[in-house]
């Protein structure tokens with residue numbers, strides 16, 4: 001049944017049926033949450049070994065460094081090496097920080113704003129205007145960071161291969177365009193992996209701004225839930241190859257490997273940037289939590305061992321994603337009212353409804369007790385010009401709850417589409 005081609009009588013019949021279904025969902029008083037990409041309790045339980053990774057004073061000494069004391073601003077050598085191993089860069093290029101990569105990202109932008117970057121003529125707060133490229137749909141918290149500094153956010157359409165580089169290459173001719181967000185592997189929310197060609201075009205960009213800041217958030221670099229690990233390019237050496245070594249800062253964390261909010265995070269950058277940044281960071285902190293860094297090193301060991309753990313996460317995640325996609329295929333596909341990506345990793349399924357349905361669908365879902373990421377959140381300023389993108393986050397609820405939540409979601413999407421197409 002194609003919803004776009006219903007006769008008036010067919011519309012009425014379908015509307016009566018879907019409304020009745022919706023009312024019965026509402027009557028159940030559900031309380032379900034598919035709003036944020038949080039690991040499930042089962043995933044947290046999977047990594048309980050980290051709770052006892054350090055049990056004695058002797059174990060707290062790592063290559064002669066006592067993790068219990070101040071020191072090693074850039075992080076424990078072994079933690080930096082672990083991230084370097086995963087990211088494919090050099091240990092000397094890694095700064096292992098605290099529990100959140102988002103905090104490191106904020107701090108990098110903040111330092112550009114207050115002090116300027118290595119190649120800045122002046123701090124960005126002294127610039128008349130700062131513009132920022134935001135591939136969208138994208139990660140709402142990225143957009144909020146740059147919005148909070150008063151930058152002008154420019155939406156870049158996403159393609160199947162990453163951001164539309166024709167548009168990017170044109171916009172960076174403007175010297176007030178100072179940077180760009182990227183989630184290059186299993187992008188949030190589309191689950192897109194940037195193609196090699198896109199990565200090359202990004203690495204060889206020649207922005208007019210001498211201090212252009214390429215934010216490379218590799219949050220999902222090892223987060224396959226379907227199939228084998230997909231290797232990715234080391235963006236630091238790619239940029240260096242084209243004379244852009246200082247343009248890029250890469251970020252990663254163990255938030256969705258071990259414990260979100262209690263993991264470890266890093267940035268990776270050129271040695272010149274490292275020297276510049278550590279001078280500034282050394283004013284705000286004496287050192288980060290090396291005990292947690294050491295716990296992670298002991299528990300995760302190396303890339304190979306970490307990838308083995310990710311396979312265990314995948315066993316929990318895959319049935320949930322399969323269920324979401326199967327439900328959409330069965331309930332929504334024949335109606336012609338939405339399309340979606342079928343990711344093999346990351347934490348989201350990105351649904352694009354026919355224009356003008358996202359807000360209404362999510363309002364209906366909320367009324368029926370299903371909370372989802374708010375409409376528009378995946379666009380700069382929270383404004384989705386087509387009111388179409390909905391981010392489904394299936395990781396947190398157990399499968400049985402997810403089944404209900406998806407049934408409610410599909411019912412709401414149908415109802416929103418019917419309301420809009422009333423004859």
Ligand SMILES: Cc1ncc(COP(=O)(O)O)c(C=O)c1O
Nearest residue numbers: 100101102139183188219253255
């Ligand atoms: C793309 C992306 N980057 C960063 C984060 C947050 O990472 P962290 O916990 O390291 O701050 C998330 C969390 O959902 C994310 O989706």
